[in-house]
Amino acid sequence: xxxxxxxxxxxxxxxxxxxxxxxxxxxxxxxxxxxxxxxxxxxxxxxxxxxxxxxxxxxxxxxxxxxxxxxxxxxxxxxxxxxxxxxxxxxxxxxxxxxxxxxxxxxxxxxxxxxxxxxxxxxxxxxxxxxxxxxxxxxxxxxxxxxxxxxxxxxxxxxxxxxxxxxxxxxxxxxxxxxxxxxxxxxxxxxxxxxxxxxxxxxxxxxxxxxxxxxxxxxxxxxxxxxxxxxxxxxxxxxxxxxxxxxxxxxxxxxxxxxxxxxxxxxxxxxxxxxxxxxxxxxxxxxxxxxxxxxxxxxxxxxxxxxxxxxxxxxxxxxxxxxxxxxxxxxxxxxxxxxxxxxxxxxxxxxxxxxxxxxxxxxxxxxxxxxxxxxxxxxxxxxxxxxxx
Numbered sequence: 159x160x161x162x163x164x165x166x167x168x169x170x171x172x173x174x175x176x177x178x179x180x181x182x183x184x185x186x187x188x189x190x191x192x193x194x195x196x197x198x199x200x201x202x203x204x205x206x207x208x209x210x211x212x213x214x215x216x217x218x219x220x221x222x223x224x225x226x227x228x229x230x231x232x233x234x235x236x237x238x239x240x241x242x243x244x245x246x247x248x249x250x251x252x253x254x255x256x257x258x259x260x261x262x263x264x265x266x267x268x269x270x271x272x273x274x275x276x277x278x279x280x281x282x283x284x285x286x287x288x289x290x291x292x293x294x295x296x297x298x299x300x301x302x303x304x305x306x307x308x309x310x311x312x313x314x315x316x317x318x319x320x321x322x323x324x325x326x327x328x329x330x331x332x333x334x335x336x337x338x339x340x341x342x343x344x345x346x347x348x349x350x351x352x353x354x355x356x357x358x359x360x361x362x363x364x365x366x367x368x369x370x371x372x373x374x375x376x377x378x379x380x381x382x383x384x385x386x387x388x389x390x391x392x393x394x395x396x397x398x399x400x401x402x403x404x405x406x407x408x409x410x411x412x413x414x415x416x417x418x419x420x421x422x423x424x425x426x427x428x429x430x431x432x433x434x435x436x437x438x439x440x441x442x443x444x445x446x447x448x449x450x451x452x453x454x455x456x457x458x459x460x461x462x463x464x465x466x467x468x469x470x471x472x473x474x475x476x477x478x479x480x481x482x483x484x485x486x487x488x489x490x491x492x493x494x495x496x497x498x499x500x501x502x503x504x505x506x507x508x509x510x511x512x513x514x515x516x517x518x519x520x521x522x523x524x525x526x527x528x529x530x531x532x533x534x535x536x537x538x539x540x541x542x543x544x545x546x547x
Contacts, residue, residue, distance in 0.1 A: 170205040171265075173242040174234055176223065179213045188246075190454055191421065195246045195269060198420075202276050207238045220256050222249060228260050235264055244272055248424070251301035270297055270424045277427075285348050292341045293427050299334050302327055363411040363523050366438030368466060369447035370458035371418025374481040376400070378447055378506040379415050382515070401437070407520050414441065419465045421457065428465055435469050443475045443522045450480030450494055450503065475525070477502070477518055484508045 177192035179185045188211055196206045212227050221228055222245060231243060242265040249257070249268040257266045267275075274294050281287045367375050383402040400415040414437045438444060446462065448455055480494050484505040494503060502518065504511030 170203055171242050172207050172238065172240040173199055173204045173244055174231060174238070174240050175199065175206055175209040175244050175246065176227075176231065177209065177211045177246040178217070178223065179211060180217075181215065185211070185213065190457075191246055194421065195244065195272070198269070198272050198276065199244055202272055202279070204242065204244075207240050208234050210234075217247075220253065221260065222247060222253050222257075228257070232261055235261065241265060242267065245269065246422075254301065269422060270427070273420070273423070273427065285345070288341050288345050288348075292338055292345070295334050295338050295341075297424075299331055302330055363409075363443070363526050364441045365411060365413050365443045365445050365519070365522075366441030366470075367413060367415045367445045367447060368435075368438050368462060368470075369418060370449065370452075370462055371420050373418065373447045373449040373458070374506050375415050375418065375447045378479070378481060378504070379413055381506045381509060381512060383413060404519075406516060407523060409523075411519065411523065413445075414438065419458075419461050421461050423461075423465070435466070438466075439469050439471075441470075441474065442526050443477065443519075444470060446476055446478045448478065448480050448501075449482050450490065451482040451486045455480075475522055477515075477522065479504050479511070479515060481506055484510060 175192060175195050177188050177195065179188035183191075192209055192211055196209065199206050210227065210231060212223050214224065218224060223231075234240070235243065241263070243257075243261065245266075245268045247268065248270055249266070254266050254268075258264065274290065274297055277286075277290045277293065281290045367379065369375050379400065379402055383404045402413050402415075403410045404413055416435055416438050448458055448462075452458055478498065478501040480498070480501055480503050482505060483491060483494075483503045484507065491503060494501065502511055502514050504515060506512075
């Protein structure tokens with residue numbers, strides 16, 4: 159008789175979220191950030207069972223939040239059988255240790271640690287894995303515990319033995335710094351290869367797709383090219399850049415999708431992922447995709463612009479599309495038309511606005527050809543000028 163094995167999906171970790179409102183972060187914004195943290199936790203595979211939002215004048219150096227709130231969270235963890243607490247703000251190494259002492263047996267994470275966990279799960283290519291490891295090591299180094307009391311070497315006098323030697327903590331940090339340097343060298347080689355590829359295809363019109371995470375960039379790429387790019391309604395569903403060809407007006411153009419952005423993305427993560435965003439830096443045109451249904455779409459725009467500062471030239475033409483208009487009401491559509499008249503309202507899922515977007519691509523393609531022809535004429539004129547000593 160044949161045996162049948164029933165596979166059970168792994169049990170989700172139950173977690174509690176903690177957000178903080180300060181005089182600089184108003185309650186409504188802190189609440190929205192906490193909602194986004196909940197989506198991040200769900201993307202990581204956790205089950206959010208409760209959220210706390212505390213208003214404070216200043217962060218507590220020991221535990222970030224007040225002692226009373228720590229006790230309140232401790233009670234909720236016990237009552238709800240949760241084993242993890244995630245803070246929406248970054249925690250120092252000492253704060254993590256203090257919280258773990260006050261919440262014994264509980265895993266303590268912050269927003270950055272959660273994002274890194276998602277990145278690690280979704281990294282597919284060698285490049286994205288290298289980038290994730292760099293970010294993880296940079297995150298880990300200042301959070302190494304100082305609990306090591308033994309010395310790597312015991313000195314009994316003699317030549318070269320002055321000083322106490324290296325503690326294990328110092329050794330760990332030195333090894334991490336060395337590993338980061340090695341990984342960055344590998345990433346630099348990948349970036350050099352990408353630049354060479356960009357030069358080799360400079361006769362093809364290239365569109366870089368950017369935008370907030372979960373704005374529908376991959377769905378839009380699929381709709382335009384008929385490709386089968388992975389799509390899921392989760393934050394950071396795709397991490398690696400994806401390049402596809404679109405046949406337009408008798409010639410191929412290249413569409414490159416990039417990693418999505420998110421508010422409160424730590425600076426070292428932006429720095430680490432600049433090589434992925436380098437795909438857009440070499441583009442002839444930028445397609446900015448915005449979730450038109452998001453209540454805080456204006457902030458999504460601001461996050462995208464700040465992230466791209468210094469990466470993409472201000473002279474690079476940009477096309478802005480508001481996606482997911484099939485689920486917005488007439489008032490929101492009118493608001494988008496009034497505030498962003500140059501933008502195109504589309505639905506990648508329902509194939510709305512695609513023809514207008516293709517026409518806009520054609521216009522940009524025509525302008526690109528004109529610039530190339532003008533540049534080639536100028537170069538020819540310069541080359542034919544008589545050389546003067």
